[in-house]
Amino acid sequence: MFAKETNCSTAAAEAIALFVRLGTLHYGEKVSQLDHALQCAHNARLAGEGEAMIAAALLHDIGHLLHHEGEDAATRGIDTRHEITGATWLRERFGPEVSEPVRLHVDAKRYLALRQPGYVGSLSPASLESLALQGGAMDEEEATRFEQDPHHAEALRLRDYDDLGKKDRDDLQSFESYHDMLVRLAREG
Numbered sequence: 001m002f003a004k005e006t007n008c009s010t011a012a013a014e015a016i017a018l019f020v021r022l023g024t025l026h027y028g029e030k031v032s033q034l035d036h037a038l039q040c041a042h043n044a045r046l047a048g049e050g051e052a053m054i055a056a057a058l059l060h061d062i063g064h065l066l067h068h069e070g071e072d073a074a075t076r077g078i079d080t081r082h083e084i085t086g087a088t089w090l091r092e093r094f095g096p097e098v099s100e101p102v103r104l105h106v107d108a109k110r111y112l113a114l115r116q117p118g119y120v121g122s123l124s125p126a127s128l129e130s131l132a133l134q135g136g137a138m139d140e141e142e143a144t145r146f147e148q149d150p151h152h153a154e155a156l157r158l159r160d161y162d163d164l165g166k167k168d169r170d171d172l173q174s175f176e177s178y179h180d181m182l183v184r185l186a187r188e189g
């Protein structure tokens with residue numbers, strides 16, 4: 001029992017420590033990683049999502065805080081594959097209902113770029129820049145494969161919270177306030 005509590009608390013503490021230490025970075029967006037994470041989680045909560053999706057929204061860009069390519073990687077033409085780095089980190093600490101939408105959140109952007117008229121034009125400049133590096137809009141074959149993924153619907157909802165989470169606002173609850181939720185969701189390890 002003690003080991004379970006320790007491991008679950010560790011996962012939550014690690015996530016919080018990463019955002020406290022590196023959350024001021026921007027990665028080309030107007031908002032910092034910390035503000036972006038809080039807005040996305042807030043958007044998920046407002047939409048009536050459960051804790052796993054709120055956590056996925058909160059942690060979906062954690063891969064940016066784990067690679068060593070720097071804030072300007074996209075400008076230098078590097079796709080850091082942050083969705084894979086992030087999902088791998090999350091999979092070791094949380095269940096697939098948290099890690100899988102994160103793994104697919106870039107694919108969701110590429111899917112919407114194919115399927116949703118006007119979507120590409122609605123993206124932030126940084127997201128547009130990374131879209132090109134990430135392969136641009138999906139082709140039909142990729143889109144069909146994406147639709148067959150059991151987590152694609154969650155990934156599309158996460159994408160929505162992500163795209164809307166880049167505003168200027170400072171009325172959100174702290175990252176630390178998600179500690180207990182993250183502990184509840186963390187794997188026993």
Ligand SMILES: [Fe+2]
Binds near residue numbers: 036060061162
């Ligand atoms: Fe994001």
